[in-house]
Amino acid sequence: MKSAKLKSLKLQSVKSFGLIALTALALTACGDKAPAGASSATSPDVKARQDLMQDWRAANDILKGMMENPANFDAATFKEQAEFISGSTVQMWTHFNDANAKGDSQDAVWSDATGFQAKKDEFDAATQNLVAVAATAQSADDVNAAFGAMAEGCGSCHKVYKK
Numbered sequence: 001m002k003s004a005k006l007k008s009l010k011l012q013s014v015k016s017f018g019l020i021a022l023t024a025l026a027l028t029a030c031g032d033k034a035p036a037g038a039s040s041a042t043s044p045d046v047k048a049r050q051d052l053m054q055d056w057r058a059a060n061d062i063l064k065g066m067m068e069n070p071a072n073f074d075a076a077t078f079k080e081q082a083e084f085i086s087g088s089t090v091q092m093w094t095h096f097n098d099a100n101a102k103g104d105s106q107d108a109v110w111s112d113a114t115g116f117q118a119k120k121d122e123f124d125a126a127t128q129n130l131v132a133v134a135a136t137a138q139s140a141d142d143v144n145a146a147f148g149a150m151a152e153g154c155g156s157c158h159k160v161y162k163k
Helices: 002-030 044-068 075-087 089-096 113-134 140-161
Strands: none
Touching (some): 075 113, 075 140
């Protein structure tokens, strides 16, 4: 009788394992695939925007660090980071063409394309001005207003167009 119970227990274990394995296989096969046309974090445009935003954040952290501690101001590094941000704006904006690649963007990016374009233009102008001012800057005071305008451009766009 013990042998029959043991066989029954082994069979149940095998069935349970099989069910778990099939479930895992089905979930793996489905992966992170969104329905056609749905927004997905795996969209090449969303991924490119996220990567570039992380790079911008890192550059901004360097700039902000110098603004918060003016004794650490390094004109060459400040200029280099400002040029990176300004020089990569064109690349960033190309990744907002597909309305299905929303990511953390609000629908307003596409439904209010004129407003979004205005924010992009303001940010581009602010970054270009920051580069121009940084070219001759000798201190954090020299770039303070231009840095503030660029930072304001980031924040004002995110308030309206980012989730």
